[in-house]
Amino acid sequence: MLFGALFLCKDLQKSKIFCTFGGAKVMAYVHLFHSKYTDELMADRLKNDTHSPNPARINGVVPQIDDWYELFDVKEGDKLYLKPEDRIRIW
Numbered sequence: 001m002l003f004g005a006l007f008l009c010k011d012l013q014k015s016k017i018f019c020t021f022g023g024a025k026v027m028a029y030v031h032l033f034h035s036k037y038t039d040e041l042m043a044d045r046l047k048n049d050t051h052s053p054n055p056a057r058i059n060g061v062v063p064q065i066d067d068w069y070e071l072f073d074v075k076e077g078d079k080l081y082l083k084p085e086d087r088i089r090i091w
Contacts, residue, residue, distance in 0.1 A: 034058070035054045037055075059080060064082070064087050066084075068080075
């Protein structure tokens with residue numbers, strides 16, 4: 001879902017948040033783990049790979065990054081929205 005949104009986002013490179021460290025982190029992370037799976041490959045990965053499938057690595061992580069919300073104008077009610085108090089804070 002997120003990677004598809006990347007291509008739908010108009011004038012992304014003109015966005016001020018894209019030029020920030022946080023925006024760059026979000027985009028780099030999405031590019032790192034973007035992939036498409038056939039149903040057969042996904043079933044094989046779920047059965048045989050100890051790592052989470054890439055869609056889970058993206059959609060499970062980026063909602064934790066505050067800059068994600070401004071970069072893609074994510075609002076309460078959107079599929080990947082998390083309330084600020086529900087986002088993981090490690091440091």
